[in-house]
Amino acid sequence: MSSVTDKKKHSFYALDNAGFLYTAIASSRMSAVYRMSAGLTKDVDPQILQQALDHVITRFPYFQVTLKRGFFWYYYEHTDQKPEVEAESHYPCKNMRQRQGKTFPFRVLYFKRYIHLEFNHSLCDGGGGIIFLQTLLIEYFRLQKGIVPAEIGIAKDLASEVDPQEFEDSFKVYYKEKVPPPSGIKKVYHFDFELLNKGEYLLLTGKVPLEPIYRLAKENKCSITQYILALYMESIQDYIKNSSLSERQKRRQRIAINLPVDLRKMFSSITLRNFFISLSPDLDLSMGYYSREEIIEQIKGYMGLYMNKKHIYRYISRNIRNEKFIVLRVIPLWIKKIAMPIIYKLYGERGYTSGLSNLGLVRLPAELEGLVDSIEVFPAPSSESRLKMVMISYKNQIALSFGKTSADTSIERLFFTKIRELGIPVKIETNKR
Amino acid sequence: MAYCPRCGVQVECDVRKCPLCDFPIPDTGEVCNPDDQKYPQAINTYPEDHQEKKNKAFFSIGIIALCLLMIIMVIYAVYPWLGFIKYLGLSIITIFALVFFAMGYLKAWKNFLGAYLTLLLCGYFVYWMIASQFNWYMAFFFPILTLFYLDICLFRQVLKHTRNKSQFIFIPTSLILFLIILSMGIDGILSFHFLGQLHLTWSLIVGISGVVIILILQVIYHRLSEKTLEKLKKKMHV
Numbered sequence: 041m042s043s044v045t046d047k048k049k050h051s052f053y054a055l056d057n058a059g060f061l062y063t064a065i066a067s068s069r070m071s072a073v074y075r076m077s078a079g080l081t082k083d084v085d086p087q088i089l090q091q092a093l094d095h096v097i098t099r100f101p102y103f104q105v106t107l108k109r110g111f112f113w114y115y116y117e118h119t120d121q122k123p124e125v126e127a128e129s130h131y132p133c134k135n136m137r138q139r140q141g142k143t144f145p146f147r148v149l150y151f152k153r154y155i156h157l158e159f160n161h162s163l164c165d166g167g168g169g170i171i172f173l174q175t176l177l178i179e180y181f182r183l184q185k186g187i188v189p190a191e192i193g194i195a196k197d198l199a200s201e202v203d204p205q206e207f208e209d210s211f212k213v214y215y216k217e218k219v220p221p222p223s224g225i226k227k228v229y230h231f232d233f234e235l236l237n238k239g240e241y242l243l244l245t246g247k248v249p250l251e252p253i254y255r256l257a258k259e260n261k262c263s264i265t266q267y268i269l270a271l272y273m274e275s276i277q278d279y280i281k282n283s284s285l286s287e288r289q290k291r292r293q294r295i296a297i298n299l300p301v302d303l304r305k306m307f308s309s310i311t312l313r314n315f316f317i318s319l320s321p322d323l324d325l326s327m328g329y330y331s332r333e334e335i336i337e338q339i340k341g342y343m344g345l346y347m348n349k350k351h352i353y354r355y356i357s358r359n360i361r362n363e364k365f366i367v368l369r370v371i372p373l374w375i376k377k378i379a380m381p382i383i384y385k386l387y388g389e390r391g392y393t394s395g396l397s398n399l400g401l402v403r404l405p406a407e408l409e410g411l412v413d414s415i416e417v418f419p420a421p422s423s424e425s426r427l428k429m430v431m432i433s434y435k436n437q438i439a440l441s442f443g444k445t446s447a448d449t450s451i452e453r454l455f456f457t458k459i460r461e462l463g464i465p466v467k468i469e470t471n472k473r
Numbered sequence: 474m475a476y477c478p479r480c481g482v483q484v485e486c487d488v489r490k491c492p493l494c495d496f497p498i499p500d501t502g503e504v505c506n507p508d509d510q511k512y513p514q515a516i517n518t519y520p521e522d523h524q525e526k527k528n529k530a531f532f533s534i535g536i537i538a539l540c541l542l543m544i545i546m547v548i549y550a551v552y553p554w555l556g557f558i559k560y561l562g563l564s565i566i567t568i569f570a571l572v573f574f575a576m577g578y579l580k581a582w583k584n585f586l587g588a589y590l591t592l593l594l595c596g597y598f599v600y601w602m603i604a605s606q607f608n609w610y611m612a613f614f615f616p617i618l619t620l621f622y623l624d625i626c627l628f629r630q631v632l633k634h635t636r637n638k639s640q641f642i643f644i645p646t647s648l649i650l651f652l653i654i655l656s657m658g659i660d661g662i663l664s665f666h667f668l669g670q671l672h673l674t675w676s677l678i679v680g681i682s683g684v685v686i687i688l689i690l691q692v693i694y695h696r697l698s699e700k701t702l703e704k705l706k707k708k709m710h711v
Contacts, residue, residue, distance in 0.1 A: 130516050469511055
């Protein structure tokens with residue numbers, strides 16, 4: 041009886057505030073779908089992968105859902121259907137036809153020795169996705185090779201009970217009333233690259249060794265994220281410097297990078313759903329061009345000022361306050377569906393030039409490290425922010441992965457040339473043919 | 474291992490041009506393992522998905538149009554004195570044809586031309602059904618519609634060339650330009666018909682104010698160059 045009640049109770053999952061936005065704005069150019077890839081040492085066995093997925097999905101019931109249309113908002117509802125693995129054949133991060141209730145909010149793809157997980161951002165962020173990927177890999181190798189790791193790290197034990205905190209909306213849990221919102225956004229420089237055809241998306245990964253980057257970051261007394269961010273901002277600054285804009289126009293530009301911050305550690309949350317806010321360190325070129333050291337100092341100063349609980353509460357409160365605002369809530373969904381993409385197009389990405397997300401160092405169980413060659417994460421496509429980067433470290437290597445809705449490679453060339461000039465080897469992989 | 478001599482980055486074995494700078498990758502003679510390929514030749518499913526959605530919409534509109542036409546025909550058969558029913562039927566056929574061209578099933582120029590001819594025909598049928606003594610079709614409808622279409626062509630070209638620039642500046646600029654040309658054209662056609670000569674009146678006001686707004690927008694976008702500012706400062710000093 042109790043299990044029936046539990047099932048009923050957990051068949052409905054309200055979207056979190058990031059989920060509301062991503063479901064409403066999703067389109068072929070802005071799919072809100074990001075990708076996680078695991079490169080194995082041998083070709084993927086699709087049947088075993090399917091079996092592993094069948095086992096794993098039961099441990100993640102909050103992922104075994106389809107999007108449904110409410111009168112005021114979309115929501116996720118549990119489904120008894122099982123997701124199926126597919127051979128990769130189309131462009132990465134393809135739009136999911138979720139609003140038609142046709143698909144799961146994630147897909148599992150395979151191609152030769154690669155397993156790709158593509159998540160709709162309305163379901164979970166990178167922090168939640170990586171837990172699912174690790175659990176899937178552990179189960180895959182248990183079925184294929186009988187390996188049962190002694191320590192599974194952040195992955196979920198399939199025999200364990202589902203903790204309700206795994207699917208809680210942590211934004212609501214840590215929301216504080218009467219905290220003022222952060223200051224408004226300023227319009228910043230956007231790349232003027234020609235867009236690709238709708239439905240096309242290019243990926244470009246630069247693989248660099250972790251150790252020299254770590255050493256350089258240490259020498260500059262900053263984190264790896266801050267160091268890579270500095271190189272990235274410097275590349276964009278160089279691009280503007282060499283562009284055809286007049287000197288006066290160049291000096292009017294402002295470069296801001298969207299930097300998602302995982303809030304799980306800061307707030308001791310174990311949710312797999314979205315729980316991040318975005319900071320935007322920036323460079324104002326009206327004050328002149330910046331040297332690399334100055335950019336690093338600028339970033340460190342910004343992070344020192346804003347990367348603290350008090351300031352982060354302002355973002356959480358702003359997001360939840362908007363969600364709780366009664367006037368917005370009672371607007372019927374069909375109006376929201378029309379208005380939100382327009383508002384997002386005008387203001388959503390107005391405040392940042394590009395994005396950089398660091399998922400940190402991923403550690404697989406020691407027994408699997410020899411079987412998994414690489415792990416990479418790619419950002420979701422966007423038409424306004426035409427180039428974005430995600431970095432992830434695994435086995436002494438950093439994968440710096442760009443996702444772009446343009447064929448232009450100017451920024452990546454400047455960025456990786458800087459890394460080469462530091463004497464660090466770079467290996468480039470891309471789906472551009 | 475394959476390297477780009479210009480960028481100094483290592484690239485995948487089967488790559489012939491550097492993904493960063495397009496520089497040709499020298500052949501190292503290394504034999505590439507096809508199993509090392511990371512990405513398949515991707516298929517873009519967007520055109521297919523989009524076509525599917527379009528077909529559904531067109532099919533639904535077609536069914537609705539057909540039902541409405543049948544209802545109209547029945548009403549007309551029962552009440553033949555209801556003259557407006559004919560115009561209603563003509564409007565539905567015209568709208569359906571315009572929707573067909575808007576769906577983009579044909580090449581862009583064919584759709585554009587098709588929509589133009591549809592409107593010309595629709596106008597002609599109205600003229601024919603009204604059986605007016607005055608030939609307003611040749612006097613006004615045909616030239617104004619043609620002007621409107623030529624203006625749209627120009628508007629599209631301007632938009633195409635400025636699509637990567639600030640949309641808050643260039644869309645209003647193109648739109649104002651469109652309105653100036655249209656109003657001057659209409660004014661010209663009317664004056665030519667009524668006065669027998671080209672005599673622009675109200676459209677000049679639209680034109681001058683429109684040009685002023687365009688200039689303001691362009692100055693906001695480009696800002697005056699230092700040289701022009703200097704010149705203005707000298708000329709305008711008090």
